Amino acid sequence: MTSTYFVQAQDTTKTTATTADPGLTFFGSVDTYYKADFNGKRPGSNVGNIGTSFATDHNSVSIGMVDLGVKKKYNKALFVGELSFGPRGQAQSLPNAAGVYDEETNSFHIQNLYVGYDLTDKLNVTAGYMATFLGYEVISPVGNFNYSTSYMFTNGPFQNAGLKFTYAFSDKVSLMAGIFNDYWNVYQSSREVSTVGGQLMISPVKGWTAYLNVLSGKFSGTEFDLTTAYQITDAFKLGLNAASFSAPQDAGGFAGIALYPQYAVSSAVTLGLRGEYFKNKTKSGAPYSYILPGEDVKAFTLTANVKAGGLTFIPEVRLDNAKSDGSFFKSNGTPSKSAGQFVVAAVYAF
Amino acid sequence: MMKKILTLLWVALVISSAGYAQKDLMSLNEQNKYTYFKVGVAPAMGVNTEALAGYLKNSVSGLQTASFDGPIVTGKGGVLVYKQGLVSGQEEGRIDYKVSIDFKDSKYRIILTDFTFTPYQRNRYGVFAPVDNVNVSLENGSNKFSDKQLNGYLDKLGAYGKKLEKTLTDFLFSKAAVTPKPAGLKKVDTQSW
Numbered sequence: 348m349t350s351t352y353f354v355q356a357q358d359t360t361k362t363t364a365t366t367a368d369p370g371l372t373f374f375g376s377v378d379t380y381y382k383a384d385f386n387g388k389r390p391g392s393n394v395g396n397i398g399t400s401f402a403t404d405h406n407s408v409s410i411g412m413v414d415l416g417v418k419k420k421y422n423k424a425l426f427v428g429e430l431s432f433g434p435r436g437q438a439q440s441l442p443n444a445a446g447v448y449d450e451e452t453n454s455f456h457i458q459n460l461y462v463g464y465d466l467t468d469k470l471n472v473t474a475g476y477m478a479t480f481l482g483y484e485v486i487s488p489v490g491n492f493n494y495s496t497s498y499m500f501t502n503g504p505f506q507n508a509g510l511k512f513t514y515a516f517s518d519k520v521s522l523m524a525g526i527f528n529d530y531w532n533v534y535q536s537s538r539e540v541s542t543v544g545g546q547l548m549i550s551p552v553k554g555w556t557a558y559l560n561v562l563s564g565k566f567s568g569t570e571f572d573l574t575t576a577y578q579i580t581d582a583f584k585l586g587l588n589a590a591s592f593s594a595p596q597d598a599g600g601f602a603g604i605a606l607y608p609q610y611a612v613s614s615a616v617t618l619g620l621r622g623e624y625f626k627n628k629t630k631s632g633a634p635y636s637y638i639l640p641g642e643d644v645k646a647f648t649l650t651a652n653v654k655a656g657g658l659t660f661i662p663e664v665r666l667d668n669a670k671s672d673g674s675f676f677k678s679n680g681t682p683s684k685s686a687g688q689f690v691v692a693a694v695y696a697f
Numbered sequence: 698m699m700k701k702i703l704t705l706l707w708v709a710l711v712i713s714s715a716g717y718a719q720k721d722l723m724s725l726n727e728q729n730k731y732t733y734f735k736v737g738v739a740p741a742m743g744v745n746t747e748a749l750a751g752y753l754k755n756s757v758s759g760l761q762t763a764s765f766d767g768p769i770v771t772g773k774g775g776v777l778v779y780k781q782g783l784v785s786g787q788e789e790g791r792i793d794y795k796v797s798i799d800f801k802d803s804k805y806r807i808i809l810t811d812f813t814f815t816p817y818q819r820n821r822y823g824v825f826a827p828v829d830n831v832n833v834s835l836e837n838g839s840n841k842f843s844d845k846q847l848n849g850y851l852d853k854l855g856a857y858g859k860k861l862e863k864t865l866t867d868f869l870f871s872k873a874a875v876t877p878k879p880a881g882l883k884k885v886d887t888q889s890w
Contacts, residue, residue: 369779369786370786371786372786372787372788372825373786374787374819374823416823418823418824420824425824427822427823427824429823458823459822459823461822477822478821478822478823479821480821485821486821487819487821489819490819490820490821518830519830550830553830553831553832554829554830554831555829555830556829556830576829577829578829578831581840584829614840696819
């Protein structure tokens with residue numbers, strides 16, 4: 348049972364005003380799910396047809412992760428340390444020390460590890476290993492409405508280790524610029540700190556926030572991303588994510604756009620739809636989440652969030668339709684243009 | 698043993714009731730907005746409102762702006778509200794307010810009102826931050842917080858207003874409060890010896 352108490356805001360410009368130390372803050376979540384792929388498993392694998400980052404196991408009551416974080420912000424200084432354990436919190440989202448996604452060898456389990464400092468009232472500097480600033484969706488199930496993930500999320504960066512400065516012109520406009528390790532997601536650079544990134548945040552009207560993002564490096568490629576959400580009425584929210592990625596040395600890339608309309612039918616129940624178009628721009632070479640070079644896919648995901656305190660129950664149906672056969676398979680192993688799945692998940696956030 | 702238990706219960710009751718008593722310091726104004734309103738004694742001589750504005754900005758945690766216009770000091774501020782659980786202490790939201798202090802007939806009048814609540818949520822970086830620049834007035838926040846939470850906010854706003862008022866009175870009855878009179882020159886008769 349929680350109660351509310353009140354602490355005066357931390358104001359770093361006051362030389363004589365005293366603020367209470369809020370102490371350490373703990374946060375986290377646990378999640379578990381069951382998924383049924385309408386076509387069964389992909390041939391030769393234990394996973395379903397759709398290349399979602401999480402909720403991968405077909406016909407199994409499976410776990411996502413235990414996520415545990417600690418943070419403290421007092422006056423001008425901040426630190427955050429966040430660990431995760433389980434498939435979602437290990438090989439599905441984090442590389443190991445060698446930079447490889449391998450279930451057999453341990454990772455550091457670190458989702459976020461960074462420190463920050465308010466240089467002035469408006470200027471902040473942050474450094475460490477941080478969740479990426481690109482994209483609409485995130486690793487934590489607490490931060491997503493849908494339980495399965497979009498193609499743009501799965502194929503974009505998950506983390507960026509580096510140093511960034513954020514200047515808040517006002518509560519409606521801010522600008523971030525940073526330098527990051529040469530490759531996405533890895534705990535250490537391969538050679539150098541050579542990826543640059545920037546984010547412009549604008550909030551034109553109350554309830555509407557938009558982020559224009561760019562991340563570019565000679566080893567990591569270049570991604571442009573637009574992420575925006577507008578709480579149009581108390582009940583209706585509309586989100587949009589658009590991204591274009593070009594791999595280094597003209598090795599291909601992807602492009603996509605997704606809409607996220609959500610409607611709160613009650614204080615406890617919200618319905619949402621994700622409609623995504625995703626294209627593998629590569630002419631030849633590797634697929635992106637099973638989507639073959641030159642192919643595109645339309646994915647429709649209908650999700651409900653049913654909340655009871657810290658618990659969210661998430662039933663979801665998803666249908667993906669590719670341009671031609673080959674990205675998906677039927678239950679008899681023959682190539683198919685379409686795939687579908689049903690997921691029911693439970694997430695507890697604290 | 699029974700005596701010790703009863704003593705502990707009594708102490709707990711006193712502590713909890715002291716916290717909740719601050720809600721009684723809040724009221725509704727003519728527009729049915731939650732308001733901290735107090736009238737008190739001010740120095741008979743004029744108050745240096747410029748100095749007061751500067752003093753409040755430097756002394757009151759959460760006060761973001763403070764300015765003066767003649768006998769009136771106005772400002773805006775915000776305070777964070779934390780959820781208290783067994784292991785949390787996470788930011789639940791921020792309550793923004795407007796404050797005005799004016800003076801008349803050796804009295805001060807302090808008003809805190811226009812409270813708006815901005816809910817916070819955990820973001821991808823593990824910190825709690827405003828959600829999509831959405832806020833709601835404290836009077837219309839039934840879909841953002843429960844009655845119990847509202848009562849908690851009002852308790853603490855009452856305590857905050859009381860503390861702000863104490864800061865005001867500390868200033869009023871210090872030397873810096875008084876508007877200095879223009880330095881008067883003595884008149885002399887240069888013809889006298």
